[in-house]
Amino acid sequence: MKIILECRGAKISTLYLQTLVLLYLPGEKFGEDCENPALEFFIEQHEDTFFGKATLYIDGCVSSESLSGVVSAYPEQVDAAKCFAGELFIKLFGKKFGYVPPWGIMTGVDPAGYAAKLLKLGVAYDDVKSVFCDAHLVSDEKAELARSLGALCNSLASASSEKDYSIYAGIPFCPTRCRYCSFVSYATDSLKALLPEYLEKLSSEVSMLANTAKALKLKLKSVYIGGGTPSMPNAEQLRKFLFELRNCLDGDFEFDFEAGRPDTLTDEKLNILKEYGVGRICINTQTTNDEILRSVGRNHTYSDFLRSFYAARNVGFCINTDLIEGLPGESAESFCKSVDDISELSPENITVHAFSLKKSSEYTVSGKKLSPFDPDAFCMLEYSKEKLGSKGYTPYYMYRQKNTHGNFENVGYCKSDDSICKYNIYMMESVHSIFAAGAGASTKLVRNSLVCDKKIYNPKYPYEYLNGFDDIIKKEQEIIDFYNSK
Ligand code: SF4
Numbered sequence: 080m081k082i083i084l085e086c087r088g089a090k091i092s093t094l095y096l097q098t099l100v101l102l103y104l105p106g107e108k109f110g111e112d113c114e115n116p117a118l119e120f121f122i123e124q125h126e127d128t129f130f131g132k133a134t135l136y137i138d139g140c141v142s143s144e145s146l147s148g149v150v151s152a153y154p155e156q157v158d159a160a161k162c163f164a165g166e167l168f169i170k171l172f173g174k175k176f177g178y179v180p181p182w183g184i185m186t187g188v189d190p191a192g193y194a195a196k197l198l199k200l201g202v203a204y205d206d207v208k209s210v211f212c213d214a215h216l217v218s219d220e221k222a223e224l225a226r227s228l229g230a231l232c233n234s235l236a237s238a239s240s241e242k243d244y245s246i247y248a249g250i251p252f253c254p255t256r257c258r259y260c261s262f263v264s265y266a267t268d269s270l271k272a273l274l275p276e277y278l279e280k281l282s283s284e285v286s287m288l289a290n291t292a293k294a295l296k297l298k299l300k301s302v303y304i305g306g307g308t309p310s311m312p313n314a315e316q317l318r319k320f321l322f323e324l325r326n327c328l329d330g331d332f333e334f335d336f337e338a339g340r341p342d343t344l345t346d347e348k349l350n351i352l353k354e355y356g357v358g359r360i361c362i363n364t365q366t367t368n369d370e371i372l373r374s375v376g377r378n379h380t381y382s383d384f385l386r387s388f389y390a391a392r393n394v395g396f397c398i399n400t401d402l403i404e405g406l407p408g409e410s411a412e413s414f415c416k417s418v419d420d421i422s423e424l425s426p427e428n429i430t431v432h433a434f435s436l437k438k439s440s441e442y443t444v445s446g447k448k449l450s451p452f453d454p455d456a457f458c459m460l461e462y463s464k465e466k467l468g469s470k471g472y473t474p475y476y477m478y479r480q481k482n483t484h485g486n487f488e489n490v491g492y493c494k495s496d497d498s499i500c501k502y503n504i505y506m507m508e509s510v511h512s513i514f515a516a517g518a519g520a521s522t523k524l525v526r527n528s529l530v531c532d533k534k535i536y537n538p539k540y541p542y543e544y545l546n547g548f549d550d551i552i553k554k555e556q557e558i559i560d561f562y563n564s565k
Pocket of ligand 1: 255256261
């Protein structure tokens, strides 16, 4: 698309318009040479008054809208020019495509964090909703979701001290590669051969981070072992890794393990996880439809999932299960059946993801496109919300991704407050520092709750991580300098 932007008095950027265009035309490319479609956008501010006009040229059709407004009508917490431009944009595109996205012009990943910040700034609970609905054109229901999760996040933040921290350790290896995945995760035999050396280095890095935290007198709140598929190591490797981990970590902390793929879990591994203090594990099936499981490249059936699920139940974990709404080939009926099946099993947490077409996934590379207006997406998420609500689940955390089915969000549901994965909120909302180890991990350093002050990135790929390990452990000094610079 070619975008011609003219601003007088008010300032918005072409980049901002591009992010809005992607809500309606996912995957659209932009440039001076892309004549069809084209968007002309004019915005003017004179004292307290805005005026704007937008024209869209697409496949020989021309649509145009204009709008006027007053600056003082927008809440002081928002960029009024951007919100006004967004309103004009939605007026034009909403009419042309017959659809207003549920999150309006809000394109960021973290609406709950935004709500939490507004509440922390002293914006009244009711006014937070109007910032979402009136300024960002978010639907009532989504605004309510963001506002309630923002309040939950603030209650965790206010119970948190600046001396709290959590640890993340990533194991980016998987048994096979899901066709929708864009994570860096090694799934071929030659790359999986790096796993033993990787685990050794990962333990050393966690030990370095834990010792740094002890020297700084920080208090460990949670540990999250994520992936990839952290249950990929064999039982002996897993025991050794967890033994070394426990040896360097003190105190009473939430311990989460994202097992992920049921095809990697055995009774022996589950018992080892329990023995070393893991409290919550994720066992994911994404769908209970075997045909879809096969077609998305997951190497297991629903029966495999059930075997792992019941085995984990017997050992006595708090369990989270992920589902994905909108997997290629899955009908609304099939997804709703997955929701029924999983809610019947009654895991403590269920996370419902909106299918996201990620840049480097096999689906994207092979040219798959996503319709942002699929009415099925709405029905499927509505169904999951209603069904899970009727089974006693409530949302406890949420995040958004780009290019998702129906522009929807991912929501973590819990059966009770004491089953929530606090790490998810600590990390997503920057409640306190996260010391992160492993390939692709990023350490987030937080001084005051809800604001990440500094990030330190590890190399993305496991082989780079192994080769550059001597440099990685030097981040210890960066962390110490951060805390001493207060
Ligand atoms: S299990 Fe997760 S990390 Fe592994 S390939 Fe599938 S989506 Fe990617």
